[in-house]
Amino acid sequence: MAVLVHNEAADWTKELYQATFDLAIPDRTQPPAGLIAHLAAPREAGGWQVIDIWESEDAFRRFLEGSVIPAAQELGAPPFDTKVVELYNSLIP
Secondary structure (H helix, E strand, O other): OOEEEEEEEOOOOHHHHHHHHHHHOOOOOOOOOOEEEEEEEEOOOOOEEEEEEEOOHHHHHHHHHHHHHHHHHHOOOOOOEEEEEEOOOOOOO
């Protein structure tokens, strides 16, 4: 079942997000397996947030553990909070 993933951190910046993204997905023409949509934006209270739609939580966890966490650690990034919920409905034209 598809899931919505919301990652956020008060002490992440646009620059840190972009550097992590560039390391985790070096070729944007080859997105990670299972990724349906990816959105990133500043948080109203400061910091940064990323909202993804994945085909499954397993696909997300594989990408998180295999690419995102190693990239963030390489950059010395602080941890971020992650919430995963099953999607009931979506419309992506």
